[in-house]
Amino acid sequence: MSKTIQCISPVDGAVYAEREALSHVDAQRVADLARAAQPSWVARPLAERIALVQAGIAALNETSEQAVEELAWQMGRPTRYGGEFGGMNERAAYMAEIAEAALAPMVVEDNDTVLRQIAREPMGVVLIIAPWNYPYMTVINALIPALIAGNTVVLKHAAQTLLVGERIAQAFHAAGVPEEVFQNVCLTHDVTEALIGARAFDFINFTGSVGGGRAIEKAAAGTFVGLGLELGGKDPGYVAEDADLDAAVSGLMDGALFNSGQCCCGIERIYVHQSLYESFVNKAIDWASALKLGNPFEPETTLGPMAHTRFAEVVRGQIADAINEGATPLLDPAMFPADDGGAYLAPQILVDVNHEMRVMREESFGPVVCIMAVKDDEEAIAAMNDCDYGLTCSLWTADAGRAQTIAERLQTGTVFMNRCDYLDPALCWTGCKETGRGASLSVLGYHALTRPKSYHFKKVSK
Structure with missing residues (x-):
């Protein structure tokens, strides 16, 4: 039986948007498509991935006027503040700028006889679970480095900001990012937890409540899947x-x-x-x-x-x-x-x-x-x-x-x-205690969404 996810506008208390949540079978199909698409995505030159992501941001900026109005309806922010596009653009531009250096191998030794280095490889399929309070900027924190590093991404946005995930995905697809590489989905909590427990994803980035973080850790227990959790604050x-x-x-x-x-x-x-x-x-x-x-x-x-x-x-x-x-x-x-x-x-x-x-x-x-x-x-x-x-x-x-x-x-x-x-x-965005764990933005944001791989090549046979 399907379930409808609704956004109740705080402006007037009416239903502003609603979408049908994916069934477990359909959600697994999304994850499978993302996994199948990842090898060809990471095989593209880094410069090409960067250019496509930058084009996606440019296309998203073209929707800013409509996005500001939608944000007011969805989560109540006054339109006089103009949305989040200034901060979003600043973060996206910086992460694109440092990508080559952040993802470059750490060369320990390279000469005629030996190569020793530590490379960075993408995790694979990244699930981003985004919050409603800054629904564009919080997605960008993980989406930009994840895609540039060669991961494919599945985005589950908060019910309160249902339209934001759609808006971002539409812009990136229009800019040339393949649909299987970046997919926006509507999921219930139980389907999300089932997918995490089945290791449908290789990394989960979550911004939200402490209770939500605990539920994700519980769902991921025993899977050894990496988690980035930004939780509560005081x-x-x-x-x-x-x-x-x-x-x-x-x-x-x-x-x-x-x-x-x-x-x-x-x-x-x-x-x-x-x-x-x-x-x-x-x-x-x-x-x-x-x-x-x-x-x-x-x-x-x-x-x-x-x-x-x-x-x-x-x-x-x-x-x-x-x-x-x-x-x-x-x-x-x-x-x-x-x-x-x-x-x-x-x-x-x-x-x-x-x-x-x-x-x-x-x-x-x-x-x-x-x-x-x-x-x-x-x-x-x-x-x-x-x-x-x-x-x-x-x-x-x-x-x-x-x-x-x-x-x-x-x-x-x-x-x-x-x-x-x-x-x-x-600078690295991170927290401690019940605020969670992990890192986003900066060079460390790339390290969080990639794994180290060591190479020890002896170039001679004796």
């Missing part, structure tokens, strides 16, 4: 006493509330040196109060609805529990009349919080941020590390040496100084 910021206060407020509050707080590396906890605490909080209230919650198609809207009512319910529950346990809310929801108790959720700043509260321990992934005062670097380091997640930390100080000393003690994948919420494609 990213902190620290404002030292020598920080540029205005820059810190603007940077951290934008990092906390942009995209309705639905960012993998969004700021959810802010620790401020006690000497700046009161000033920071007051400026943060002013910053957040200027936001306009509303219909994402209205040009003045800076904060759209959350992607789904159930996501907003989680955040409302965390806020309510924290207030019941002594936290103080600083924003009056009445200032944001578009808050409808559903997907449209007013932003909130909480103080008088502690690390026993759910809102300080569990990922919120919504427009709420908690602020605490700390007395020094030691207290800030301990607070930032007191977390089950480890994706990014953001340090605000005028002293780069001080930031380096603090950064070396932080349990996280990326440390920012005087900025936050940004993926530099030249």
Whole structure:
């Protein structure tokens, strides 16, 4: 019996798109086609694969205007921000630029008598399971290096952004990437897990919840298939006493509330040196109060609805529990009349919080941020590390040496100084603890999607 996968628009609560999920038999056929196509794809010259991928990105850019409107309907991001094509293009261009060097053999010795080297070979068939919050950029992180390295790719996008996978696949096919080399599919969780358990894929790249990551690890148990997992986050910021206060407020509050707080590396906890605490909080209230919650198609809207009512319910529950346990809310929801108790959720700043509260321990992934005062670097380091997640930390100080000393003690994948919420494609995107494991972007992103193969050739017989 077939199952229909629906995208319920957060804009109006109506069904915006729906697709029939593939049966197990049909999904296995997709994987088989990808496996059959991989040898001829990797046999193409690297320069040709790069050119085809770049052509796919160019074709995708031609759909940007329509994509921005579709994103607003699917996950609520205001159209004034123009989608994700700037970041997508930056990442794709950089990964194409470094491909030849990243995939080149590591030559240990090469002379008249011996060749010793370590080559990089594609994994084979890569399954990308993509999230809805940045549905274009997160796909590009894995898709570009996977295809360039010679893998074939099957893409399963989130139900909330059903049309994104189709849009990307159509563009790449129009640019000349063979359909069997890159296929977009709609799958149920049980079919996905069955395929993983049957080793239909050689590598799985997943961005999503901790629960989703655990389900994938369980499905892959005993298969020895490689996994790249970017899971939850509860990213902190620290404002030292020598920080540029205005820059810190603007940077951290934008990092906390942009995209309705639905960012993998969004700021959810802010620790401020006690000497700046009161000033920071007051400026943060002013910053957040200027936001306009509303219909994402209205040009003045800076904060759209959350992607789904159930996501907003989680955040409302965390806020309510924290207030019941002594936290103080600083924003009056009445200032944001578009808050409808559903997907449209007013932003909130909480103080008088502690690390026993759910809102300080569990990922919120919504427009709420908690602020605490700390007395020094030691207290800030301990607070930032007191977390089950480890994706990014953001340090605000005028002293780069001080930031380096603090950064070396932080349990996280990326440390920012005087900025936050940004993926530099030249740097490895990774995490620790319950944020997951693996690497994307940078040279290491290519290494994650290839396997080493050693060559020891004795060129003489004696």
